[in-house]
Amino acid sequence: MSKLKESLGSGKFTVTSEIGPVKGTRIEKSLEEIEPLRHKAVAFNVTDNQSSVMRIASHAVCALLHQRGLEPIYQLTCRDRNRLALQADLLGAYVLGLRNVLALTGDHPTLGDHPEALPVFDFDSVTLLQTIRRMMEGKDFNGNPLDGTPADLFPGAVVAPEADPPELQIFKMEKKIEAGAMFFQTQAVFDVGKFETFMNRIHGHKVPVLAGIILLKSPAMAKFMNENVAGVSVPDALIRELEATDKKDRPKKSIEIAARLIRGVRNLCQGVHIMALGWEKHIPAVLAEAGL
Amino acid sequence: MILSRAKPYDKVLESIREARSVFLVGCGGCPVGCQSGGKAELKKLKEKLAEDGKEVSGSVLIDFLCNKALVGTRLRRRIAEIRGADRILVMSCGIGVQAVGNMVDKPTVPVLDTISAGGLQGLWPSTERCNACGDCVLDRTGGICPFTTCAKRLLNGPCGGSRAGKCEVDKDRDCGWSMIYNRVKELGRLDALRDPIPPRDHRKRDLPAEMRGTPVAALEFEFQGRQP
Numbered sequence: 001m002s003k004l005k006e007s008l009g010s011g012k013f014t015v016t017s018e019i020g021p022v023k024g025t026r027i028e029k030s031l032e033e034i035e036p037l038r039h040k041a042v043a044f045n046v047t048d049n050q051s052s053v054m055r056i057a058s059h060a061v062c063a064l065l066h067q068r069g070l071e072p073i074y075q076l077t078c079r080d081r082n083r084l085a086l087q088a089d090l091l092g093a094y095v096l097g098l099r100n101v102l103a104l105t106g107d108h109p110t111l112g113d114h115p116e117a118l119p120v121f122d123f124d125s126v127t128l129l130q131t132i133r134r135m136m137e138g139k140d141f142n143g144n145p146l147d148g149t150p151a152d153l154f155p156g157a158v159v160a161p162e163a164d165p166p167e168l169q170i171f172k173m174e175k176k177i178e179a180g181a182m183f184f185q186t187q188a189v190f191d192v193g194k195f196e197t198f199m200n201r202i203h204g205h206k207v208p209v210l211a212g213i214i215l216l217k218s219p220a221m222a223k224f225m226n227e228n229v230a231g232v233s234v235p236d237a238l239i240r241e242l243e244a245t246d247k248k249d250r251p252k253k254s255i256e257i258a259a260r261l262i263r264g265v266r267n268l269c270q271g272v273h274i275m276a277l278g279w280e281k282h283i284p285a286v287l288a289e290a291g292l
Numbered sequence: 293m294i295l296s297r298a299k300p301y302d303k304v305l306e307s308i309r310e311a312r313s314v315f316l317v318g319c320g321g322c323p324v325g326c327q328s329g330g331k332a333e334l335k336k337l338k339e340k341l342a343e344d345g346k347e348v349s350g351s352v353l354i355d356f357l358c359n360k361a362l363v364g365t366r367l368r369r370r371i372a373e374i375r376g377a378d379r380i381l382v383m384s385c386g387i388g389v390q391a392v393g394n395m396v397d398k399p400t401v402p403v404l405d406t407i408s409a410g411g412l413q414g415l416w417p418s419t420e421r422c423n424a425c426g427d428c429v430l431d432r433t434g435g436i437c438p439f440t441t442c443a444k445r446l447l448n449g450p451c452g453g454s455r456a457g458k459c460e461v462d463k464d465r466d467c468g469w470s471m472i473y474n475r476v477k478e479l480g481r482l483d484a485l486r487d488p489i490p491p492r493d494h495r496k497r498d499l500p501a502e503m504r505g506t507p508v509a510a511l512e513f514e515f516q517g518r519q520p
Contacts, residue, residue, distance in 0.1 A: 079444075083491065105444060105446065105451045105452070107453065107460065108443055108444060108453065108460060108461045110443075110461050111460065111461070119443070119444060119445075121444045121445055121446065122491060122492075122494075123491050124444070124446045124447055124448050124449075124451075124491075125448075125451075126447075126448035126449070126488055127447075127448065127488070127490070127491050130488065158452065159452075160452050163452070163454070163455070164455060164456045165456075167473075168449065168450050168454060168469065168470060168473055169450070169452070169454075171449055171473065171482075171485075171486070172448070172449035172450060174486065175448055175449055175486060175488060178486075178488070179488060187452065230452055230453045230454065230455045230460055231452050231455075
């Protein structure tokens, strides 16, 4: 049984974090980076060729986490696989012990380091979620019976609550819920007021939401995300707050901001998904300051 | 020439199940050569629809639906009949369906699937494009093609990369799903857009067996310099 499912089901405020697979085979460092979080986070996302940059396969790193007694969330994108590969990889992940799967469309290949690649997108995230549900019921996409059913998969999806305009993202989110998404992790939240409006709009759906929290390392990083990352919007006030902080005090400020955001969303949603982007060592301090 | 074939009639009926009355637009260009459209086929469709209890508010055969000026002037004369219809059925390639959809504030429904748009691409000097997927969903997407407007060819809504109506691939490129969503909303049909659209049947991109070896197909592929 998925510990993530158990935690969300118990009504406990749930913390997840993530690990970005390396480009190459030297995997030890990333595994060590999340060790301090062993008893802090319930599960860890493992990204799948994140930002369309080629890296070690998500399912392999997930399996390593699983072997070490850490619970992975297998990110599976539609960018690089047709419907045969998506289903085959999912069955393979299941026999390696993986239960949580995050169904994603995936960034376009042109954004990454192999921009000439064929963008597959045979399925989209909605169809992938429908397919996972069908497989959990013992059938493949085309209705052929499976010999052994991955019945206890725990499929999830993503949404960007601060996207412009939010209406389109909510439309897609509702399709994902219909298609079988059992939990959501969100793109980074920086404006608690906007997030509250979003949560009120989806209130009727009763699907657990983990608010995305990014550790802001510098004003430049915030500005870069505003320019280049869809669905992310760091308010000017936060950027000014970072600018007014001495470089050496930035980690402390970053921890303070993240903790403040977590306290802000604490009573609005079911958990947080913390993306530290190399600052994993600061997550325990964030959680302590947030009172978790 | 653009190759097309009739969608199964049941599928057409299914896509207009909520409509009481329809207006028909036929193309007198490529579909005549493919025997998938033209005067005779338009008449047959009209009769079948009447048998199935649909009121046909009018019909028009336009020489080339890929000629923007022609489509505009011919449809303008039929505004009353178009306004009286719940849906506009278009018997042409995907360009024609999108062209008509662009000109009228009514949901347009493709009657044909476009199989090959090689060779002559038609005369439409505008943004609408058809990539001949052979499995047309324009009735579901407000007459805007998700296959040619969305960089990821998504069928069920925008990806997370959609920003203020622009695409993640290129900030100057409109987000296809943003356009589709807004158009369908204008048409008051968002509820229908919430139903999942199944993934493409990629076999339909290929020339169907019954068309292989026909003069029409031979001409089309000779024009493109490839074997059918």
